[in-house]
Amino acid sequence: MSNFHTNILTESSYILLDIDGVILDQNFDNLFWMEWVPEAVALNKGISLNDAKKDIYKTSKELYGTLPWYELKFWEDKYETNLIAIAEKNKSYAMFIDGAHEALQFMASLEKRIFFLTNCDSRLLKIKSSQVPLLDYADSWISSVDIGVVKEDQNFWKIAIEKLNIQPSKSIFFDDNINIVNSAARYGIKKSVHVTEPTNNNSVIYESNAKMQIRKLADLIRAD
Numbered sequence: 001m002s003n004f005h006t007n008i009l010t011e012s013s014y015i016l017l018d019i020d021g022v023i024l025d026q027n028f029d030n031l032f033w034m035e036w037v038p039e040a041v042a043l044n045k046g047i048s049l050n051d052a053k054k055d056i057y058k059t060s061k062e063l064y065g066t067l068p069w070y071e072l073k074f075w076e077d078k079y080e081t082n083l084i085a086i087a088e089k090n091k092s093y094a095m096f097i098d099g100a101h102e103a104l105q106f107m108a109s110l111e112k113r114i115f116f117l118t119n120c121d122s123r124l125l126k127i128k129s130s131q132v133p134l135l136d137y138a139d140s141w142i143s144s145v146d147i148g149v150v151k152e153d154q155n156f157w158k159i160a161i162e163k164l165n166i167q168p169s170k171s172i173f174f175d176d177n178i179n180i181v182n183s184a185a186r187y188g189i190k191k192s193v194h195v196t197e198p199t200n201n202n203s204v205i206y207e208s209n210a211k212m213q214i215r216k217l218a219d220l221i222r223a224d
């Protein structure tokens with residue numbers, strides 16, 4: 001099996017992967033924040049679903065890309081709602097993106113060091129990974145919520161690189177968030193790849209002008 005994409009993988013010593021939108025179907029998070037959480041908040045607060053959505057979207061817009069945005073605790077405190085119970089109830093929506101499982105199996109066969117770097121709160125990740133066996137493929141993983149600094153921030157990369165003992169110049173990194181792809185590249189991970197199709201139902205497809213981009217991890221194992 002060999003194509004351009006396979007080569008960029010085999011040339012690297014460290015494979016760094018975002019989770020949601022790269023390994024797992026982003027649709028879980030989209031439904032979680034845009035439907036299930038507003039429904040629970042509406043019910044809890046005795047307000048209309050429309051009002052709950054409006055309020056949550058407004059807060060979300062203000063905090064986009066910052067630590068509280070990713071932290072379950074922030075939302076639980078603000079809306080006095082048990083988000084873990086919502087995630088548990090809907091965990092069957094957590095699933096691999098088509099081809100991602102096979103791509104991870106291929107990566108594992110290369111005997112590289114594989115690390116997952118996520119902004120997903122580890123409490124939420126725990127529920128997703130109880131449903132989908134993704135963590136079996138990682139030598140280790142870091143949640144930005146645990147270390148208190150998000151991937152958009154240069155300090156995240158400093159901490160992650162020291163903690164995992166990796167060399168940026170020998171690493172390849174995949175993320176579906178272009179701001180994060182650029183953040184990693186700025187820190188020195190030149191092989192930062194934008195993943196442009198984060199859902200199985202194609203409800204989101206990013207236009208990208210990133211130097212390195214793929215649609216899905218499945219592209220890495222395509223034989224052409």
Ligand SMILES: [Mg+2]
Pocket residue numbers: 018019020021022175176177
């Ligand atoms: Mg992502």
